[in-house]
Amino acid sequence: MRFLPLRLSRVASLLVLGGVLVAVLLGWTAPAHATGERLVDDYRSVYGAPGVAAAVIDGASVETIVRGRDGDGNAVTARTRFRIASMSKSMTATAIMLLVDRDRLSLDDPVVKVLPDFRMADPRFTGITVRQVLSHTSGLSISTNNEYVFPPPRGAREIVARLADKVLATAPGTHPEYHNTNYSIAARIVEVVSGKSFDDFLRTELFTPLGMTDTGSTLGCSDHAEGLTSGYEVVLGAAVAAPEMPGFCVGNGGVISTLDDMVRWLRFNQGTLGANLLSAASLAELHTVQPKAGDYALGWQSRPVTADAPPSVIGHGGTLATWTGDMVFSPKTGVAALVLTNSGGDPGLLSTNLLAERIGAPATPMSNPLTVVNAVLLALTVGMAALLVTAAVRARRWASRRRAARRPRLVLRLAPLALVTVLGVVLPTPIWGAFSFHYWIVTAWLLPPLALFCLTCFVLGAVALGRRLWCFRRAGQATSAPVRPATADS
Known part of the structure; x- marks a missing residue:
């Protein structure tokens, strides 16, 4: 009788081992799903985000995780609308590439060639190219062009017109500086070359062909949009619904979308959706780090999965006062992750952790400084x-x-x-x-x-x-x- 506990422990061990083998053979994915949900729940507890919509794309499968409430108190779903902020830049860059594919312009064209009304109080401005605008190497800088003016300009035309008395901080093509006005210039290029408003061009030439039926854009960061509730300010865990800060967002941060539509956007960038919309060469160019641009491509950034690793994934984040989001994908594995939130925080940390968990890389601990x-x-x-x-x-x-x-x-x-x-x-x-x-x-x-x-x-x-x-x-x-x-x- 004294050997019975030992025998029972051996039986239990065999059962556990057998269960693990069966799970491996059957491709059991419950732990990964549970881990993704845990990462989202941990993020909400650390940053106090009232609403989060996240997705992990792995081949043909899509894992969606939705938590919390929107600004009206309704449960967040995969069709809840979010402001995606600077993630919009990837769409503006793609709009430019659509025109490149149609031979309407070239990335290395001077901006003044395609935008004759573009003027600055600096003779070097004539050397700014479309590529430099999209890669933030134009020489425009917050030190010489205050982007936080109130009231903000209305529309890309006015944003470009206000540059007439501004100067460049550096010579074009020599120094990278992330500057939102670059992408408002790009939006104006789209309007002038296509003859359509920027929102209309995105909707008819990009969103509708990709089936992104719940996606649109606004000129201002705080403009009203149908079906969009307010975001939140979160201070020490207390969340208060608040209006978005006024600002100019055309081209650089004005897109409003849903988790379902953004999954389609990531699939397009992975080359598995809308293959006939953009040439393979142009799609690859969007994800290629540009000369003198640091880690910036065209509407996308190259980044590491962990802090001490070399860049291996492509992504872009977005931050407004009451909305944040991030998207990232691995060109090598095809795995992608997406996070949308209706408050401040660090969604790039969550999206990278979701991707890292799926490809077997270590996750980065989450903390809110x-x-x-x-x-x-x-x-x-x-x-x-x-x-x-x-x-x-x-x-x-x-x-x-x-x-x-x-x-x-x-x-x-x-x-x-x-x-x-x-x-x-x-x-x-x-x-x-x-x-x-x-x-x-x-x-x-x-x-x-x-x-x-x-x-x-x-x-x-x-x-x-x-x-x-x-x-x-x-x-x-x-x-x-x-x-x-x-x-x-x-």
């Missing part, structure tokens, strides 16, 4: 508010103690409050690269806790500083007022 950043900013805001309110409340006592202080010493004692007040105004500047009050609006949408901290510093700092000066002046007037001599009646 903004959780710590936002917590620190909120703590600083509370602490700063307490200090500034205290300074304002005690301003009279402060003034009475410093009535006899010399002016230089008084200025030094007021300097900290003045510094805090100025800090509230200029703090967003180092983040975006140049001083502009427009960046206050950008900060309010993209980093709400930072905007709250800046507002606290500016408003309460100014109140405390003003109250100290007012109380000091009153205290001085009281000191200098003549004292009336006492009378017999008093």
Whole structure:
């Protein structure tokens, strides 16, 4: 009897081993499916994304994973509409390649040849080619062309017209800098060469032939679109439905689509759908890293599966204030992954992990650095508010103690409050690269806790500083007022 536990353990081991062998022979895929779902659930828990739609394409099979709710509180499905942000660039580049295939233009044509109205206050602009626009090597830069202007321009024509007084940061074809205006120029090229509006060209020449019936585009990032609900702002796990930040998105980020349609888009780029729409050479060119462009191709980027690995996959992400997404595929294995979310986050990490899990590569641990950043900013805001309110409340006592202080010493004692007040105004500047009050609006949408901290510093700092000066002046007037001599009646 003492050998019975040993025998039972051997039987159990044999049963487990037999089950594993049967699963392998039958091509059991439940663990991979479970792993994909776990990755999506982990992502939602880390980033607090209210709604996620994800897919993994492996040969003829498509695994879809949908979680959460849309801006109206309805369950996310494979036909829920999302803004795909800069993933739109792959479609703009493809629109250009359609015109290349039709001999309407060449990638190496100067932009001024196909867009005669294109002007800049820099003689080097005549050397910008269509290829350089699509590969972000045109020389356009945020340092010389502020893209966050309010109100934003309407349409590609106006975006191009506003470049007339701008200069280039570098010579065309010498330096890569990701700049959205490049793709608005590309959208204008499509309009001028085709004679159609950009949205109409995409719909009739690209989306409809591919069966992407729920996909369309808008000129502005916040324009109304049928069937599109609001996205979300998420701060420390709290999600609030919010309108998208106004901005120009034509050509660079205005496409709205669904998981089902984006699966078709990835299949097209893998060469398994719509083979007659674009030549094989043009499709390959879209995915080829361009000269002097770093890791950028044409509307796509080359990237590694893991941080320390060489680039082996092609992908592109998209980020707006309340929408993010990412798509990636492996030309070698044919496996692709797609993620759409209705909030901020790092969907590129999730899509790469979904692809890595399917091809047997290690996944990258997920963490949200903004959780710590936002917590620190909120703590600083509370602490700063307490200090500034205290300074304002005690301003009279402060003034009475410093009535006899010399002016230089008084200025030094007021300097900290003045510094805090100025800090509230200029703090967003180092983040975006140049001083502009427009960046206050950008900060309010993209980093709400930072905007709250800046507002606290500016408003309460100014109140405390003003109250100290007012109380000091009153205290001085009281000191200098003549004292009336006492009378017999008093």
